[in-house]
Amino acid sequence: MNRFYYILLLLCLPWMAFAQEKATPAPAAKSKAPVTYEAFFKNGMRKIEGTFPVYQSDKKCYLEIPAELLGKDLMSSGIISKGPWNGTASAKTDLLVFTLGRNDRLEVRKQLCRERAEGAMAGAVEASALEPVDYFYPIAAYGKDKKSYIIDITADVNATGKLFAFPNLQWVNRPTAERSGLDSVYVIDNGMKFMSLHTQTDYMPPMMPGQMGYDKHNSVIIEWTLQALPERQVCDREADARVGYLSLSFNDFDRNPYKAEAVYVVRRWNLEIRPEDTERYKRGELVEPKMPIAVYFDRSVDPALRVAVVRAIEEWNGCFEQAGFKNVLQVREGEPEAYFAYHQISFSRALFTRKVNTVTNPRTGEILCANISIGNSDIRDYLLRAFVGLGAYEPAVFTDSLPVVQGEVARYVTSKYLGEILGLVPNMAGSMAYTTAQLRDAVWVKEHGISASVTDGCGVNYAVQPGDNIPLRDLFSKASDYDRWAIEWGYRQYPGLDVQAEKKALKALAGKAKDNTALCFMPEGRKGYKTNKFDLAQDKLVAAEMGIKNLKLLLPAMESIAERLDRDDSWQTYGDLTMMIYAAYMNHVALALDYIGSVTPEAIIAGYNEQPLNFASKAQQEEAMRFIGKYVFAGAPAWMNNPLMEQVSGFTGRELMTNVLERVFGKLNNPEVLAYLLLTERKLGNKGYTYGDMMNMIDRDVFLNFSAGRKVTSYAALMQTEYLKSFMKLYTGAKVEKYPGDLSYYLIERMSQLLKSIERLGRTHGDAATRQHYRGLGIYLKRALLPKEQPGIPMK
Structure with missing residues (x-):
């Protein structure tokens, strides 16, 4: 037996040596040394001048990074501009910097903000802060006089690479080489834009036994951009729990050197006062910001939607006036050079659900740019709610007044999303700011709207009753009291005040929310009875009863309404509208459930709130x-017993x-x-x-x-x-x-x-x-x- 094992070992030794040889990693291939510009720029090579010159030759594409932009803020973005998933942004859309690394490489780092210190701990924080290298590019050649560096980005613009890629959408991130590639290159302000075709085929296995698999084909045009950001002065602003802003955090070692305290700063656009306007601003005069936010529409936005968006912009410009600025959002003619560009909001139209994309500086909270794709399904959902909520009050919403309703719904949806990209967290307490009596007062709703915040989910005044004589346009939510106050808190400037004096002023401004229902902030998901997106009015059960009364009046009219809509499928329309009424009834009834066992956690703020928990009262429950x-x-x-509905659909x-x-x-x-x-x-x-x-x-x-x-x-x-x-x-x-x-x-x-x-x-x-x-x-x-x-x- 021992002899047998000995022979077996001898037979295995060559294979073990071979396996060991295969397992030993081969030495990494050494990158070629960069060549001179003269050796690189050969006959037939095309050069596109710009902030980042681009070179094309023999199906290769190169990008030149000027030396003066190393270590500077650059914005890289990718977005689908045509094809399925239009308006979807790449997860690689972000802020980054190029730095000169070892071994003839350009290293790319993402901007991070984990720790801060300016006092005694500044040295320790600096010593521990080393941003990781996300990826690198070998330097293919030097620019003229070695004042720039040229890198190969062929993979990025033709397929998927490091600077440009779409890791969050697998259906476009593995394009087939023979059917994909760079289509065109454009010079934009402080940057370059690349348009690439991605065509990809994926095998989709059968969902169930007996079914056949199939090939899924997708083609999209992707817009990639790289843009240098201008030098600017950005001052961050610490978040306050009483005002709803998106925020980011870092550890602050100045407040307590023996303990890192988390500090949250809000996300907002950078609005600066022109030096020549400072005194006017201090006197309370409205001034234009040094750099307004440009608003562009692409070709997919139809004229009717454009009118609605412009009206939404006017609403928010009115809010900015409370912060001392006028004409902050300015509509520009023509299409944008790129969907993502510094200090720009671009609007487009999507076939299905909306997409809101923003790029934020992770060190300061500055919102750099944004893109909004307004989906027709979003508008349709709110349009259906308007039909049900207002159909009894104004039956013409289904026919003659339909253009007015469509325009107001589009304006509301756009205004709601604009609040989000201005940095605000949707305020679910906005619709509980006013009383039912106020919501049925024509003078009140004309001035205040139906909610203290347009970011709330309730877009239509379903408490209105026949005979209230309120114009149809005033029955939709619009930017109001909370929105103006929140914009003032987030964007008001305090020239001449030191940091502590500014914090004191902001604290006093936030303190106005105490016992003021119009300034109450509750984010979606917060425990408590104020965060239901269907509720309306402080006495929301009274408003719900008003809504149910309207449903009771509307249901018998559904048959004639469906027949007047001039459709071949009037019975199908009748069934759909009737089911919407039943769904609205369920939503109204469910509002009472918000009170049961409602306990809302509250932030403890000295002089403002001393109770960590707010219990719904016994009377409310x-x-x-x-x-x-x-x-x-x-x-x-009894009014739900609808024989016709039962006849049409069997629904009892x-x-x-x-x-x-x-x-x-x-x-x-x-x-x-x-x-x-x-x-x-x-x-x-x-x-x-x-x-x-x-x-x-x-x-x-x-x-x-x-x-x-x-x-x-x-x-x-x-x-x-x-x-x-x-x-x-x-x-x-x-x-x-x-x-x-x-x-x-x-x-x-x-x-x-x-x-x-x-x-x-x-x-x-x-x-x-x-x-x-x-x-x-x-x-x-x-x-x-x-x-x-x-x-x-x-x-x-």
């Missing part, structure tokens, strides 16, 4: 539960109420909501709305107080079944003590009470059908309690 009782637990509204209205019940019980049986109700009880006692209060209400309105003498209707049976289905999903987590605190124990006790009461009614109820119903529910609950058996709703 009791009113919300009464609202749910009226519009959900009391049964489907029961399906809608089933969906409403699922949504309601999903919220009432949400573990986070229940945990907040328990927290409310611990913090506020009986002064707050508690877990027990909600359970008592459900027992009364859903389970009829478990009365043995009250017959269960078909709708009540549906409610009880939907509640238990929802509760059992919740209870599954309670069995394994999934939830924090003592919530699991409350739920286990709740299950015990439900089972005991339901089994009792299954034995003692006076009505035989109701008794059978409770027996079925009891069987369902007992099955659900078994460890492995899946619950099933018994058939009746």
